[in-house]
Amino acid sequence: MALAAGLYSKQASALPATALRPPGALAEGDFLAACVRCGLCVRDCPYDTLKLAELGDGVASGTPYFEARKIPCEMCEDIPCVVACPTGALDRALTDIGDARMGLAVLIDQENCLNFLGLRCDVCYRVCPVIDKAITLERIHNPRSDRHAMLLPTVHSDYCTGCGKCEKSCVLPGESAIKVLPIRLAQGSKAEHYRRGWEEKEAAGQSLIGDQVELPVRGLEDKAYGDTRVRPGEGPQPGDAVPARPAGSGLDSGWKP
Amino acid sequence: MSAQTTTQARQVPPTSVRGAAMRGVVARPGQEAIEAKGWLRAHKWLLLRRLSQLGILALFLVGPWFGWWVVKGNLASSLTLGVLPLTDPFVLAQQLAAGHWPYREALLGGGIVLAFYLLLGGRLFCAWVCPVNLVTDAAAWLRRRLGLKGGKVPSGSTRYWLLGFVLVIAAVTGSLAWEWVNPVSMVHRGLIFGFGLAWGIVGAVFLYDLLIAPRGWCGHLCPQGAFYGLIGRSALLRVSAARRSACNDCMDCFAVCPEPQVIRPALKGAGQDHPLILDGDCTTCGRCIDVCGKDVFRISTRFDRSES
Numbered sequence: 397m398a399l400a401a402g403l404y405s406k407q408a409s410a411l412p413a414t415a416l417r418p419p420g421a422l423a424e425g426d427f428l429a430a431c432v433r434c435g436l437c438v439r440d441c442p443y444d445t446l447k448l449a450e451l452g453d454g455v456a457s458g459t460p461y462f463e464a465r466k467i468p469c470e471m472c473e474d475i476p477c478v479v480a481c482p483t484g485a486l487d488r489a490l491t492d493i494g495d496a497r498m499g500l501a502v503l504i505d506q507e508n509c510l511n512f513l514g515l516r517c518d519v520c521y522r523v524c525p526v527i528d529k530a531i532t533l534e535r536i537h538n539p540r541s542d543r544h545a546m547l548l549p550t551v552h553s554d555y556c557t558g559c560g561k562c563e564k565s566c567v568l569p570g571e572s573a574i575k576v577l578p579i580r581l582a583q584g585s586k587a588e589h590y591r592r593g594w595e596e597k598e599a600a601g602q603s604l605i606g607d608q609v610e611l612p613v614r615g616l617e618d619k620a621y622g623d624t625r626v627r628p629g630e631g632p633q634p635g636d637a638v639p640a641r642p643a644g645s646g647l648d649s650g651w652k653p
Numbered sequence: 654m655s656a657q658t659t660t661q662a663r664q665v666p667p668t669s670v671r672g673a674a675m676r677g678v679v680a681r682p683g684q685e686a687i688e689a690k691g692w693l694r695a696h697k698w699l700l701l702r703r704l705s706q707l708g709i710l711a712l713f714l715v716g717p718w719f720g721w722w723v724v725k726g727n728l729a730s731s732l733t734l735g736v737l738p739l740t741d742p743f744v745l746a747q748q749l750a751a752g753h754w755p756y757r758e759a760l761l762g763g764g765i766v767l768a769f770y771l772l773l774g775g776r777l778f779c780a781w782v783c784p785v786n787l788v789t790d791a792a793a794w795l796r797r798r799l800g801l802k803g804g805k806v807p808s809g810s811t812r813y814w815l816l817g818f819v820l821v822i823a824a825v826t827g828s829l830a831w832e833w834v835n836p837v838s839m840v841h842r843g844l845i846f847g848f849g850l851a852w853g854i855v856g857a858v859f860l861y862d863l864l865i866a867p868r869g870w871c872g873h874l875c876p877q878g879a880f881y882g883l884i885g886r887s888a889l890l891r892v893s894a895a896r897r898s899a900c901n902d903c904m905d906c907f908a909v910c911p912e913p914q915v916i917r918p919a920l921k922g923a924g925q926d927h928p929l930i931l932d933g934d935c936t937t938c939g940r941c942i943d944v945c946g947k948d949v950f951r952i953s954t955r956f957d958r959s960e961s
Contacts, residue, residue, distance in 0.1 A: 425828070428827075429752055429823075429829065430755065431829070432730050432745075432759070432829070433829075433842060434727055435725075435727055435842070435845070435846050436725055436730065439716070439725045439726065449849075453849060456833060457834075457849070482756055483755035483756055483759045484759075488756070
């Protein structure tokens with residue numbers, strides 16, 4: 397029986413991707429050693445965000461979690477759930493809710509996100525409690541209309557607390573286009589073997605491989621090195637013959653977002 | 654009675670647990686006591702116990718139901734009136750085995766609860782607090798009424814092995830593994846925070862006690878009960894068979910007792926000369942006092958070895 401319980405706990409310790417732990421929660425393995433399933437955090441949550449998992453929920457039975465699309469974390473400044481925890485499963489070292497990392501928002505569906513369609517929805521950006529830091533709008537050219545901009549909601553892991561307000565307020569009727577995922581799922585691991593030249597250069601105060609040889613670029617002789625902007629009247633004109641391209645070339649499949 | 658059973662009955666003392674079992678389950682124990690003392694006095698301790706169990710549950714429930722926050726949390730850990738922390742030392746022991754050192758509140762709360770049961774009687778928890786007792790008492794009652802006999806009862810020491818396993822599993826997995834399935838905490842938490850599929854576990858305990866093993870869960874398997882039994886080994890509050898000379902061997906106390914093996918040494922002086930039930934397995938439920946028509950038993954302290 398106890399062995400079965402052990403196996404069961406092993407199997408069930410994988411948290412479903414939509415289940416988020418309260419702010420300050422220890423890493424999942426340590427959390428399952430520390431949480432006694434008393435529900436005091438649930439009681440002190442003023443927004444009924446947290447609930448205790450019931451047997452069959454897919455989360456370790458009795459442990460607290462929340463689902464961002466249902467009720468997100470309101471990021472109380474006094475973090476009452478952490479204060480209420482008697483065991484340290486929610487770590488009191490967390491005193492600034494901005495340091496919480498409950499998960500990480502990911503704009504997961506770029507095909508249905510209205511901003512990616514060129515519209516100005518912006519709701520996830522507007523509701524973000526860490527607006528302009530955790531989510532920014534990045535302006536890029538809209539290749540479909542060719543004359544508008546797209547403002548793409550972009551999440552930054554340095555600031556995102558995983559509160560889930562963006563996922564909750566996404567205007568899509570069913571599933572949200574932006575979702576808070578456990579950080580383990582949301583982030584790739586860093587390519588440590590890849591040296592970022594620009595970071596190395598900044599750290600060293602100079603380029604590690606000496607100055608670059610700047611060769612003149614035909615047609616851009618009067619511009620600063622690297623400036624490839626085309627002014628009106630420059631470059632190919634309408635009516636110019638378009639060079640033939642083999643059909644089905646992978647370089648430009650003609651896809652438009 | 655056939656000749657064979659008569660011989661058997663002579664070899665096995667009729668006042669032993671086996672002797673009681675061989676005489677057949679008493680369907681309605683306590684009839685004599687009701688006639689002698691009246692219904693109310695013959696159910697005094699049972700009623701007090703139900704009052705305690707339901708009262709404690711109500712203290713936890715008036716918060717979520719009516720918004721009167723007397724006690725927050727559940728039996729695993731709670732906060733009363735915003736000041737008094739109480740923590741289940743059993744869950745705390747698992748936590749320490751899993752390698753987590755909790756905050757002061759949990760340690761203090763665990764210490765208070767531990768001191769209470771160390772002093773007064775470990776398995777008071779089982780009889781007076783634990784919500785599963787309602788389930789297993791119901792199963793035992795129905796079993797007597799339906800006259801179900803026999804079954805496969807695991808050894809009474811199984812619970813101590815299971816207790817060891819619970820702590821070992823906690824240490825090995827580094828998590829409170831037992832709390833994934835522990836019916837005791839699950840029932841209490843379920844009543845307060847929502848059940849989910851935990852009804853299945855309650856049903857399983859009920860059916861196990863009813864159909865497979867009489868008093869199987871609380872008396873033979875539950876590691877939490879075993880834990881409280883261990884810490885109550887030298888507790889103050891004890892049941893005494895003080896008027897054992899008046900015993901008329903009606904066996905009603907054996908029929909209702911959830912741990913019938915604890916009675917014989919005190920009642921029949923088997924291996925001891927005093928009338929105190931000192932076995933840590935005794936839950937001090939007081940049901941033996943209720944059903945005895947001769948007022949043999951009473952609640953006393955472990956220092957009271959007097960007979961009257």
